[in-house]
Amino acid sequence: MKVRRTRLETLFDTYAKNLALVKQHPFIEMRPDLDDIVICPICLLYFDRNAIANHSITLEHIPPKTLGGKPRTLTCYECNKLYSPLDEHLRQAVSNKPFLEGLPGGSISVSVQMKDGPGFKATVEHVNAVDRTFLIKNNQKISQEHFEKIQQNLERRNAVEMTIRLRTLPKSSQSVNLVRIAYLLLFSTFGYGLIFHPNYIMLRKQLHNPKSEILPNWGLVEVDSQNFNNEFMGVNIIYHPSSICSFLIVFDLKTRSGIVSRHAVILPGPGRPNDSEIISSLQTISDEKSVNIKVYHVGNRSHGEEFAQPLLAYDIWQELNEKSEHTRVS
Numbered sequence: 001m002k003v004r005r006t007r008l009e010t011l012f013d014t015y016a017k018n019l020a021l022v023k024q025h026p027f028i029e030m031r032p033d034l035d036d037i038v039i040c041p042i043c044l045l046y047f048d049r050n051a052i053a054n055h056s057i058t059l060e061h062i063p064p065k066t067l068g069g070k071p072r073t074l075t076c077y078e079c080n081k082l083y084s085p086l087d088e089h090l091r092q093a094v095s096n097k098p099f100l101e102g103l104p105g106g107s108i109s110v111s112v113q114m115k116d117g118p119g120f121k122a123t124v125e126h127v128n129a130v131d132r133t134f135l136i137k138n139n140q141k142i143s144q145e146h147f148e149k150i151q152q153n154l155e156r157r158n159a160v161e162m163t164i165r166l167r168t169l170p171k172s173s174q175s176v177n178l179v180r181i182a183y184l185l186l187f188s189t190f191g192y193g194l195i196f197h198p199n200y201i202m203l204r205k206q207l208h209n210p211k212s213e214i215l216p217n218w219g220l221v222e223v224d225s226q227n228f229n230n231e232f233m234g235v236n237i238i239y240h241p242s243s244i245c246s247f248l249i250v251f252d253l254k255t256r257s258g259i260v261s262r263h264a265v266i267l268p269g270p271g272r273p274n275d276s277e278i279i280s281s282l283q284t285i286s287d288e289k290s291v292n293i294k295v296y297h298v299g300n301r302s303h304g305e306e307f308a309q310p311l312l313a314y315d316i317w318q319e320l321n322e323k324s325e326h327t328r329v330s
């Protein structure tokens with residue numbers, strides 16, 4: 001418990017310091033202008049240091065803790081809690097992936113209802129994807145009475161009839177969560193200086209209302225994550241072609257049982273194009289089989305020089321835009 005609180009305090013210091021630096025910029029005016037506060041990156045509410053003791057500000061794991069995340073930033077209690085059920089959906093979706101892709105050993109949790117018998121939770125495992133043989137493992141204790149019933153059925157008919165129910169997970173809740181992970185990873189890399197840019201207003205509105213479709217496609221641009229090796233991990237900036245000039249955030253989700261799934265999310269940068277422009281450009285070029293992109297790799301650094309230079313994201317962006325213009329002309 002003590003360790004957890006210390007991490008919270010350290011992160012509070014880091015973000016309060018970053019905010020104080022960002023506020024010094026002549027174009028940024030904050031009302032009320034308070035010292036030693038942090039702002040929740042999702043809802044933009046202010047929190048002073050008392051928020052640590054009264055738990056209204058919380059450690060935010062990126063990605064979620066159950067998917068291998070580390071406490072990298074702070075969000076308010078409400079914004080953190082809003083995603084608890086969605087984190088569980090995402091964890092289940094990652095766990096189910098090997099099974100749904102027909103990989104040997106892939107398994108999935110289901111509810112089983114025996115005909116004239118008990119219902120129980122079970123795991124279905126691929127034994128052989130080619131001839132579609134599955135192994136059903138019962139995860140619950142069955143009473144002696146029910147066990148005998150199953151045995152009797154087997155003796156009588158050499159078969160047991162059962163209905164297997166698989167819970168389908170809403171794709172939208174997974175998409176919005178992937179966008180949230182990417183946005184928070186971006187925030188933990190560049191701090192408040194970046195997310196105060198107007199390009200993130202609609203994105204935050206979407207994250208704050210995960211059930212409504214506010215951004216096209218919930219803001220998620222499907223990118224084939226297989227194209228990105230370890231060199232792309234973390235934050236990248238696509239600077240060419242200029243029509244999709246954007247952040248490309250690559251991260252892995254890892255379940256406790258060792259399933260790893262790589263994701264790549266595109267988010268707007270502090271300039272043109274914005275979210276909808278990027279999405280429509282990508283749709284236009286998706287007819288071509290592949291697009292050559294040029295990328296600047298920022299990586300997974302956090303709270304280092306980016307935080308000491310609170311507007312560094314803009315400088316890098318500007319420099320790369322000039323490079324992109326140059327590439328286009330030549």
Ligand SMILES: [Zn+2]
Binds near residue numbers: 075078079
């Ligand atoms: Zn919040």
